[in-house]
Amino acid sequence: MEVRNGLVKLMDDLSKLINDYFAENAYENYLKFPASKLANETIFKYYEVINESLDEEKNLVKETDFAKLDNEVLIPFIKTVIDFRKKPEGYDRRLEPLVELISNIRKQISLIKQKSLEFATMVENQYIDLMIDRDEKSYFTVLSEIHSILDEELENITIVEKVD
Numbered sequence: 001m002e003v004r005n006g007l008v009k010l011m012d013d014l015s016k017l018i019n020d021y022f023a024e025n026a027y028e029n030y031l032k033f034p035a036s037k038l039a040n041e042t043i044f045k046y047y048e049v050i051n052e053s054l055d056e057e058k059n060l061v062k063e064t065d066f067a068k069l070d071n072e073v074l075i076p077f078i079k080t081v082i083d084f085r086k087k088p089e090g091y092d093r094r095l096e097p098l099v100e101l102i103s104n105i106r107k108q109i110s111l112i113k114q115k116s117l118e119f120a121t122m123v124e125n126q127y128i129d130l131m132i133d134r135d136e137k138s139y140f141t142v143l144s145e146i147h148s149i150l151d152e153e154l155e156n157i158t159i160v161e162k163v164d
Contacts, residue, residue, distance in 0.1 A: 003066060003112065006105040011046060013098055014039040035092035038080050045073045066109045074102045
């Protein structure tokens with residue numbers, strides 16, 4: 001939830017930056033500035049990735065690919081801002097809080113990846129313990145043996161009907 005909230009805040013903050021440029025400059029010029037152009041492109045890329053998770057009626061059909069958002073939206077934004085810093089005339093300090101926000105979102109995405117890998121490893125280990133024989137018999141093998149013993153014993157049981 002933290003990632004989604006961060007992404008919503010990012011889109012709001014990028015829109016606010018564009019609106020600030022619109023208020024400060026003529027209508028036809030506001031997207032010609034590097035920062036406002038970057039904000040606009042970032043919003044566009046964001047919704048391209050988000051829309052991949054929706055069907056034709058805009059219903060969610062799969063989870064948002066946070067790794068793709070990170071690679072195609074967040075990282076390019078940060079790299080572009082770093083390039084802006086190299087040319088002071090194109091740098092707008094209002095980008096700094098956006099970079100901080102993106103860095104925090106990326107940390108959360110990284111944490112999700114890490115937790116997912118830990119969970120996958122745990123599931124794999126549980127599967128191995130349950131299904132694959134190693135030093136000790138697996139639970140599957142033990143249950144199979146018990147099943148065989150029960151089948152054999154059931155075959156040996158003779159039911160005698162009592163006739164009165």
